[in-house]
Amino acid sequence: MSSPSTADLLIVDADVVTLDPARPRARAVAVSRGVVVDVGGDEVAERWRGSRTEVVTLGGAALTPGWVDGHSHPVGSLTMSAGADLTAVRTLDQLRERLAQLARESTDGWVQGWGLVPDVFPGGVPRADLVDDALGGALCLLRMADAHSALASTSLLRAAGVDGPRRFASTAEVICDATADGPRPTGFLLEWDAMALADRHAPSAPDAELRSRLRSLLGDMAAQGLVGAHVMDGDAASLDLLARTEDDGDLPLRLRVAPFCMPGVDDDDVAQLVAWQERTGRRWRVAGVKLMIDGTIDGGTAWLDHADANGESTGSYWRDPQAYARAVRALDAAGVPTVTHAIGDGGVRFVMDVLEPLGPPVPADSAPGRRAAHRLEHLETLPDDLVTRIGRSGITASMQPTHCSHFVAADGSDNWSVRLGPERAGHGWRIRDLLGAGALVVLGSDWPVAHFDARAIMAAAQLRRPVEDDDAAPVGPDQAISAVAALTGYTRAPALAVGDAARGVIRVGAAADLTAVGVDPTTAPPADLAAAPVVLTVVGGAPVHRTL
Numbered sequence: 001m002s003s004p005s006t007a008d009l010l011i012v013d014a015d016v017v018t019l020d021p022a023r024p025r026a027r028a029v030a031v032s033r034g035v036v037v038d039v040g041g042d043e044v045a046e047r048w049r050g051s052r053t054e055v056v057t058l059g060g061a062a063l064t065p066g067w068v069d070g071h072s073h074p075v076g077s078l079t080m081s082a083g084a085d086l087t088a089v090r091t092l093d094q095l096r097e098r099l100a101q102l103a104r105e106s107t108d109g110w111v112q113g114w115g116l117v118p119d120v121f122p123g124g125v126p127r128a129d130l131v132d133d134a135l136g137g138a139l140c141l142l143r144m145a146d147a148h149s150a151l152a153s154t155s156l157l158r159a160a161g162v163d164g165p166r167r168f169a170s171t172a173e174v175i176c177d178a179t180a181d182g183p184r185p186t187g188f189l190l191e192w193d194a195m196a197l198a199d200r201h202a203p204s205a206p207d208a209e210l211r212s213r214l215r216s217l218l219g220d221m222a223a224q225g226l227v228g229a230h231v232m233d234g235d236a237a238s239l240d241l242l243a244r245t246e247d248d249g250d251l252p253l254r255l256r257v258a259p260f261c262m263p264g265v266d267d268d269d270v271a272q273l274v275a276w277q278e279r280t281g282r283r284w285r286v287a288g289v290k291l292m293i294d295g296t297i298d299g300g301t302a303w304l305d306h307a308d309a310n311g312e313s314t315g316s317y318w319r320d321p322q323a324y325a326r327a328v329r330a331l332d333a334a335g336v337p338t339v340t341h342a343i344g345d346g347g348v349r350f351v352m353d354v355l356e357p358l359g360p361p362v363p364a365d366s367a368p369g370r371r372a373a374h375r376l377e378h379l380e381t382l383p384d385d386l387v388t389r390i391g392r393s394g395i396t397a398s399m400q401p402t403h404c405s406h407f408v409a410a411d412g413s414d415n416w417s418v419r420l421g422p423e424r425a426g427h428g429w430r431i432r433d434l435l436g437a438g439a440l441v442v443l444g445s446d447w448p449v450a451h452f453d454a455r456a457i458m459a460a461a462q463l464r465r466p467v468e469d470d471d472a473a474p475v476g477p478d479q480a481i482s483a484v485a486a487l488t489g490y491t492r493a494p495a496l497a498v499g500d501a502a503r504g505v506i507r508v509g510a511a512a513d514l515t516a517v518g519v520d521p522t523t524a525p526p527a528d529l530a531a532a533p534v535v536l537t538v539v540g541g542a543p544v545h546r547t548l
């Protein structure tokens, strides 16, 4: 391929933050065929401008490597957020009123909702009999805010044939009351396998609607500066949906999808997951596999070294954790990097025991093998020994700063802190310590569990409180990270985590995935970053969002 003499895209009058130590700052960037071909001062424009060059003048706005959300569920969120948004509902009366209204308006006899917090129910325990009579006979499925549990109406339980406890390969549970007639489901369904019993009866939106909702969501993400996301769920249906959505036109950003490997997996399932690694579109590809070793601390389903204050969170999501280990080793042998949701210290310890002997990834220019490090998601509470171990191991840590800043109270009064007690809660979201121990730390949102706005998340990583709430006390302020570390967590770190050294940096030869924002994210006060407009998003050399 001959080298180009003119650029397809020139970005000038920019405050370029390259994250390249050899040239940290620049004023202009030239792009050709999706690759950065020059970085420098005003001379770049003179050198590369041609008759067909698109020129974007940033007027002094900052240009950084493109932002990548290291943990997101854009496709899964289409079903996770089916129906009415219940995130603002705070009392049982409000919920019942809302459900009655939704039931009256329903045209298919169904009511669905999402984002409901358990505190709406007495004792924080969702029960169908507290809402059944408000539904006027409609079938109802409410997905809780933690995305790990759901409430099915009694009518839905009946339609789904769920009339008692079930046993799964996972420790998911159909929660039941003990009655004189034996155990009776309350409607509360804990973790994936139990939720699936109700999920598969719920009507899904028509394909065209799913495609347009996905495209519009991805467009919103690109408009907020994201050039890519690591997608932490997937199955045959969601991969097909991505392919069909791309048939309608290029996706607004790049997606790397790690499909699920769930308890109960057999050799054929593992072979399928390996075969899926070949699936790729223009801006999406399957890369890696997602597993979950535990659930959540709030739900009492995490795996802690020692039980929580309620005597819960004592074991794996896998009824047989050794089956998890076998699946991971089989995937590793096939060259597939794994990503494991590991929230409690006991779960992290178990996963580290499995991953450490598998060793580091092989370099891109050597024989076939696994190209990226295995990876741990969430890591909500870690004792010192695990921080040190993760730092030494080369295993990637993936953290979501707004889970800490938005769902936990500094005074320890929230459910998460109460369950863990002060010492373990004090060891929450140790981002700074992990970086200090040498770990590669990827940052992300876990959308739709928290919002995907990278500016607010980078701000929260620095503040350890919601950037929009000046009065909130910081949670674990000693774990606040610098502005540069926050930006790195959204740029260079996710690139290195997937073994892609040509991204997450602005230098000659790097992929032209770029984000421009009104203020310099490495020097602006966090609140200014959160409020700054994203003025340009470039994916593969093509502007996908532009306000200038």
Ligand SMILES: [Zn+2]
Binding pocket: 071, 072, 073, 232, 446
């Ligand atoms: Zn997630």
